[in-house]
Amino acid sequence: MTILDHKIDFAVVLSVTKANPNGDPLNGNRPRQNYDGYGEISDVALKRKIRNRLQDMGESIFVQSNDRKSDSYNSLRERADANAELxxxxxxxxxxxxxxxxxxxxxxxxxxxxxxxFAFKADKGAGVSVGVRGPxxxxxxxxxDPIDITSMQITKSVNSEPGAARGSDTMGMKHRVDSGVYVFYGSINTQLAEKTGFTNRDAEKIKQGLVTLFExxxxxxxxxxxxxxxxxxxxxxSSKLGQYSSAKVHRSLTIEKLIDExxxxGDYKFTVHPLEGLRVERIDGQ
Structure with a gap:
């Protein structure tokens, strides 16, 4: 496989309709929101979804969710130990x-x-503490735009534990974003790709994962x-360092409101302003 030899930038436009795209565990699992009222989806949540998509494609994934793991290991240490060399x-x-x-x-x-x-305690050996920077x-x-969050109180139809009276655990709250359009950006660095062995094929897999992010x-x-x-x-x-900085490339995507609210x-117009010598591929989501 050929190691990635050119810089890549990307942007993804997604929408949310009556859903909780990323709950905040420190705020009652309400959809994440910054102090200005704009909705947020953490980079960690996005990477989790990309990992899931890569796993669906048959790729080998280290950080797997317990509810969709493809092996019998219950921890990262067990998964690492399963590799004879590691x-x-x-x-x-x-x-x-x-x-x-x-x-x-x-x-x-x-x-x-x-x-x-990788931070694993010593068993019989010296253990390991290794950090890998990914590209x-x-x-x-x-x-x-700022989002509106709707909260509703919900009840369960049965108690979790035996008892004649309805338990307090039958009550709960559910939160959602009624509607919102989000954008996130990313880049792939060739210097770090050389260190980790990230290939052109891997980049295509990441692209495919972004296009099918919510499958x-x-x-x-x-x-x-x-x-x-x-x-x-x-x-x-066209080069390892790229013709332009990632910030300038990301700014070339501009967003215009077509209506007041x-x-x-469809209420927005997205335009990519051309940068000399740099071509953009526009891919519709699936």
Missing amino acids: EKILKSKTSSGDDFARIACQEWLDVRSFGQV VSIHTATSI NDASSARPEGSMEVHTVYWWEH PKTF
């Missing part, structure tokens, strides 16, 4: 962090894409069809 390093008293990182990057696509911190960086998704992602908080990727903008530079994707 297990040997973990048990060695003179372990090499560089060797550990190299093998982990070869084994798992998410490690060589996003990076990973794929992703911003927090932010809504174009197999439905839940009670995000019903099927409530989250949609509308457009992925994909810029491929936009709610849906």
Whole structure:
């Protein structure tokens, strides 16, 4: 496989309709919102969805969700120990962090894409504390306009525990964003790609994951069809450093309101202003 030899920038436009795109555990699981009222989806949540999509494509993933893991391991340590070469390093008293990182990057696509911190206690060996910096960086998704959050009180129809009286646990709250259009940006760095072994094929997999970001992602908080990727903008530079900075490339995508109070994707106009020598690929979401 050919190591990625040119810088890549991307932007993703998505919409939310009566769903909770990313609950804040410190705020009663209400949809994330900044102090100015704009909705947010954390980069961690976005990477989780990309990992899930890569896993659906048959790729080997290190950080798997317990509810959709493709192996029998219940922890990251167990998954690392299952690799004979990594297990040997973990048990060695003179372990090499560089060797550990190299093998982990070869084994798992998410490690060589996003990076990973490996901090495992010593068993019989010296243990390991290794940080891998990944070439794929992703911003927090932010809504174009402030969002409105609707909260409703819900009840369960049965008690969790035996008892004649209705328990307090039958009451709860559910929150949603009625409508909102979000944008997030990202880049793929060639210098870090060389270190982790990130290839051109890996970049295509990331692109495919972005286009199909919400497939197999439905839940009670995000019903099927409530989250949609509308457009992925994909810029491929002609050199390792790129013709332009990522900030300038991302700013080339401008957003114009078509009505006073936009709610849906169709209420905005998205325009990519051309940068000399840099072509953008516009891909409709699936």
